[in-house]
Amino acid sequence: SQQGEEDPQALSIQEGENATMNCSYKTSINNLQWYRQNSGRGLVHLILIRSNEREKHSGRLRVTLDTSKKSSSLLITASRAADTASYFCATDRGQGGSEKLVFGKGMKLTVNP
C-alpha cells in the first residue's frame, strides 16, 4: 500500500513562479525523499531529509519536514519549463539507507514557458 499522498495531484504554473508540493504520510519514518520523473522515464533523486531535520535546501529546492504532522513540503523556486515532470515523495521506515521506500501517487507539475 502507498504511504505518501502528494497534494495537489496536479499543478500548472508559469515559468518563474514558485511551485509548492505537499506530502502527507501515515507512519513513523527514518527519512523522507523526493524524486522527479519525466514522462515514461526513471526516477531522479532530488533531496533526502532525515527525521531529525526540519528543513533542507538544494539549489532551487527547499524541503521541510514536520514529523508531528507527518507531512513534508517541496518548494521549487523560480520554476523553469524543464521542471515539468511528476514529483513523488517516498518514505523510508527501515533501519537506514533506502530500504523499502514507500512512494506516494505523485504530483504532476506543468511549467508553462
Place this chain on the structure above:
Amino acid sequence: DTGVSQNPRHKITKRGQNVTFRCDPISEHNRLYWYRQTLGQGPEFLTYFQNEAQLEKSRLLSDRFSAERPKGSFSTLEIQRTEQGDSAMYLCASSRWFWPVGRIDTEAFFGQGTRLTVV
C-alpha cells in the same frame, strides 16, 4: 559512474509467455531493489537484495515472479505465464548500505525502467 542500467527498455509479449528483465546496478552498491509502477501511480516495492541475499519480498510478488542476484552484482526479474495485469513499468534501483556506528541514510538511484506490455 554509469548509473543503473536496465534491459530491455521495452518488452511486448503475448499473454502466457515468460519474460526476463535485467538490472545492472551502480558497481559499488550492495543493495538492489525492484519496483513496479502502473500508469498514474507511484512505484510499488517488489523485492530487494543485499549483495546476493534476497531480504524481503512484497505480497505483490506472486509465485509467477522470481528475482535473483546470483553474484551480488546484476539482477534478473522473471515473470512466468504473463497476464495482462502484469503490464507496467518495472524499475530497478540500487544504493549503498553501510554498517557503521550510528546510521547513514543514502538515496536510491533508479534506472530508466523496463516497460512491459502484455497483449
